[in-house]
Amino acid sequence: MPENSSCSSAGSCTKSSCEGCPSHNGGPQSFLVEQNKFSNIKHVIGVVSGKGGVGKSFVTSSLAVNMAKKGYKVGILDADITGPSIPKMFGAHDQILGDENGLMHPYETKEGIKLISVNLLMDNEEDPVIWRGPVIAGVVKQFWNETAWGDIDYLFVDMPPGTGDVPLTVFQSLPVDGIVIVTSPQELVNMIVKKAYNMAEAMHITVLGVVENFSYLKCPDCGKEIKLFGESHIDEIAKELSVPVLGKLPLDTSYAAIADKGDFYSIENDHLAKATEVLERI
Numbered sequence: 001m002p003e004n005s006s007c008s009s010a011g012s013c014t015k016s017s018c019e020g021c022p023s024h025n026g027g028p029q030s031f032l033v034e035q036n037k038f039s040n041i042k043h044v045i046g047v048v049s050g051k052g053g054v055g056k057s058f059v060t061s062s063l064a065v066n067m068a069k070k071g072y073k074v075g076i077l078d079a080d081i082t083g084p085s086i087p088k089m090f091g092a093h094d095q096i097l098g099d100e101n102g103l104m105h106p107y108e109t110k111e112g113i114k115l116i117s118v119n120l121l122m123d124n125e126e127d128p129v130i131w132r133g134p135v136i137a138g139v140v141k142q143f144w145n146e147t148a149w150g151d152i153d154y155l156f157v158d159m160p161p162g163t164g165d166v167p168l169t170v171f172q173s174l175p176v177d178g179i180v181i182v183t184s185p186q187e188l189v190n191m192i193v194k195k196a197y198n199m200a201e202a203m204h205i206t207v208l209g210v211v212e213n214f215s216y217l218k219c220p221d222c223g224k225e226i227k228l229f230g231e232s233h234i235d236e237i238a239k240e241l242s243v244p245v246l247g248k249l250p251l252d253t254s255y256a257a258i259a260d261k262g263d264f265y266s267i268e269n270d271h272l273a274k275a276t277e278v279l280e281r282i
């Protein structure tokens with residue numbers, strides 16, 4: 001039965017206008033999209049942020065690298081279609097091609113991390129993606145079920161910021177084990193983290209914890225921690241929401257340089273050790 005794409009409340013809507021929608025016959029309905037037979041993905045982890053530029057892609061890549069260094073098979077689905085930054089972090093510029101089954105094959109870094117991103121499909125990676133929401137959401141689904149992922153222990157999904165079409169699609173269509181919320185230490189954060197948390201809760205998605213990025217800058221001369229964006233409130237927020245703080249990352253210029261160089265596998269990021277532990281326990 002075709003999905004009613006105008007429906008924004010799948011599983012709970014009973015309006016007669018929803019004739020043809022899978023939720024129409026009552027009861028919660030699954031919109032999960034099956035994996036194809038060339039993919040065996042064990043865990044799907046979403047990485048979200050309430051607002052842009054807080055380092056969500058950076059945290060996604062750090063989690064992926066940490067798990068890969070532990071010996072797990074790891075992939076990253078770059079669902080940030082209009083602002084993809086994952087390929088550049090890993091120095092990936094080759095184009096992804098389809099095979100005779102109509103499936104895409106992810107780019108594989110030399111260390112074995114598999115990547116899918118719209119930037120790996122473009123003739124020119126500087127071309128903008130000017131697509132409407134439903135098209136973008138469709139591409140994200142294709143990255144899931146029209147890609148031959150092979151064996152993957154942890155697939156990280158780097159979401160666009162906010163609570164729009166793509167997170168909605170991912171939460172409905174992919175078997176997400178849990179999400180990590182990335183944030184930064186600013187006053188607004190309280191509200192923004194709660195928005196992301198509330199969306200996950202409304203969609204019955206587990207929040208694995210929160211990561212605070214740009215927590216502080218360590219003075220290279222005296223070692224003093226400078227709170228660039230003000231005092232952190234992440235511990236209180238996490239306590240209020242009953243979720244763990246999975247890490248507090250400093251603003252470290254060497255991190256930025258590694259990301260810009262496309263040499264992300266070389267990053268040493270032990271600030272996310274707690275996140276790694278939580279992921280291993282899923």
Ligand SMILES: Nc1ncnc2c1ncn2[C@@H]1O[C@H](COP(=O)(O)OP(=O)(O)OP(=O)(O)O)[C@@H](O)[C@H]1O
Nearest residue numbers: 052053054055056057058161250251252255256259
């Ligand atoms: N802890 C950090 N130390 C230094 N640089 C960082 C750190 N975290 C992120 N950056 C850099 O900041 C920039 C923005 O990070 P990133 O692209 O991960 O943010 P984002 O939240 O995914 O952005 P968007 O909202 O555009 O998707 C990047 O150049 C990244 O390398």
